[in-house]
Amino acid sequence: MESPPRKIIHIDMDAFYASVEQRDDPSLRGKPVVVGSPAARGVIAAASYEARKFGVRSAMPSSTALRKCPQLVFVPHRFEVYRAVSRQIHGIFADYTDLIEPLSLDEAYLDVSADLASVGSATETARLIRQRIAAETGLTASAGISYNKFLAKMASDQNKPNGQFLVAPGKGQAFVATLPIGRFYGVGQVTEDKMKRLKIETGEDLHRQSLEYLVHHFGRSGPWFYDIARGIDDRPVNPDRERKSSGSETTFETDLLDTARIEAEVAALADKVFAWCGKAQAFGRTATVKIKYADFEQATRRRSLPSAISDAATLRGLAQDLVRSVYPLRRGVRLLGVTVSNFAGAPPAVQAVLPV
Template identity: 55%
Template structure:
């Protein structure tokens, strides 16, 4: 770990089985039972699972059919995202009582920089404990937390004593903590990369640390540099309170596979309508439309087109998505379609355009 790096006090708060826990809180009959939020039909997918269900191998992204096979007594509950958003706002309000440096990652987790905090409390561990106690008392749910000198270590630590626990990795403990860590536990190292690291004899942080930067660059490309530094406790990313939205999307999984583009047009219209609604709600427009196609064999294909102007209108989104759909022949029957808009005119983008325009005007008048 570099001595000249600033020592921050970062907390990563992660709600325990958030969607499932909300459902168990709102419906006491579900408490203590294996439940899955999502669809239990042949085409359904698990969005979240209670800890009782996880004991049977039920987890998010698992098909509903497989989840039922794993746990015949599994109870499926339809997701209520409005309710999850409502609860998430209550939790974030608690965060802001301690610091304005809050970076939400999703509805159920966030980073907090409490190096300087509103309570004047020098102990990040005590702040995390107090936040978790308040969430339980005021909201009724449990949360876990990781506390350390940077976002990466805090994120990894928050998973250590789940559910309803916390772990602090002090500055002098960071290197030993990372060296002893199973490579599967490294945030940012997915299943495929884990298998590749295993094949290369990398099983722990200590194994990873023995590899040179050149070796990691050769075997893992751009990610190699990231792995090289994080295992040395170096992660300089700051907690960013306002994360710029990069895209907006909507998608649908069908009850039956669709084999003809003609049958997909009606589905695309509904998806385009939802994307347009979300754009309007967020007060943004976009230039790049991407059509996402997931085939019955689960292979994924995307087709994109960038327009010369920003759009949010449903009709233009739909017409562009249709063009992309008919752009080339389908590879197989289709189980899912999605539309996303990126290259958005967010406040950050608008500011850059204004600055560029100002420079252009200035150049025109300078002789």
């Protein structure tokens, strides 16, 4: 006998960082608020719905956002507050399920198949969760409800903000068929552009492609695209999902051309990343350096070691060697980033050498 379909909810807070700021400062309510810096090299971390009406979005350069909406109100981020609110929201989730998979501070998957709170339906569970979030935090959330994670994630965008949407069993393929390919979770700008060149613009277009065709054009992602066009996603909600990487990056006020300064900045980023590795006891074998130039072209350099990177000096040296591989510089450097991945647990202990 086939197992009954899962009952998955994807909860997504509405403009989370900006909404927290508007909640805590009533003078910001109704105004186009962004979390970030108005500096020339600033980047928007979050935008209120009032700001979004002007086309302002997260990850947009502040200068671009100001051109779209000169009356933007900038507020600095308060991540300690956002983390505290996120913990409060997750406490609400725990009253309804033990299977919670966080994606970020403001969104998570919940598997409510077991109906821990005896609510009776996933749709009503989502409504109650959203109602409690509003009552206990003063913030709104949107929800997608379906029989798998992909569909729940897509559904949570349907009635934003402060709404929910159900994709019932048997309705997934029809729901996906209506969506523009750029809406698909996991389809970034580069992949979207490639699909459009191949005349794949909607879920229906994607569904018409054979598995062989998709593997030919998209490699290992081909089977994933083939399945989601049919509303298929067998991934379970994983409350113990391991973090796959840790990184840090910074955007500079003025472009860097001084190689000594660049190497010093990369070293500082490496130290910051390794501090997290030590705290989390998660040590990776692969170091990656990202370089974004003044014209926004990007270069990535990566190197893997046979065993986990065991100390900050090793990561620092790796990162500096990687950034040196792009010399000589022909353009200024706008952004630098360092990431560690390919986690292998704690590094092997180093035995102290005793004096003779």
